[in-house]
Amino acid sequence: MHITYEALITKMESELQKARASKDYDQMRGHLFAVKALAELTLDTGKVVQKEQPQVLREHDAPIPKEASSPIDKYDDHHDDGDSIFDF
Numbered sequence: 001m002h003i004t005y006e007a008l009i010t011k012m013e014s015e016l017q018k019a020r021a022s023k024d025y026d027q028m029r030g031h032l033f034a035v036k037a038l039a040e041l042t043l044d045t046g047k048v049v050q051k052e053q054p055q056v057l058r059e060h061d062a063p064i065p066k067e068a069s070s071p072i073d074k075y076d077d078h079h080d081d082g083d084s085i086f087d088f
Helices: 005-021 025-044 071-078
Strands: none
Touching (some): 005 025
């Protein structure tokens, strides 16, 4: 998952607004700790935070066969005479 600087800054602004609106000291501290965690994430792990880029889906290296048959399918093709497991 790619996290952009813009997304982190938007989340920080949201948490700051909640901190400003908080009447309770503990709630305000909680929002400020969230801002601190987001700031540390931004500064400590440059690999996680990237410029906004479109996501590209990667295909599997090996091609997928058009029809995959299982041993059960092969067995059913040869033994369609009856419903019992004892019908040979």
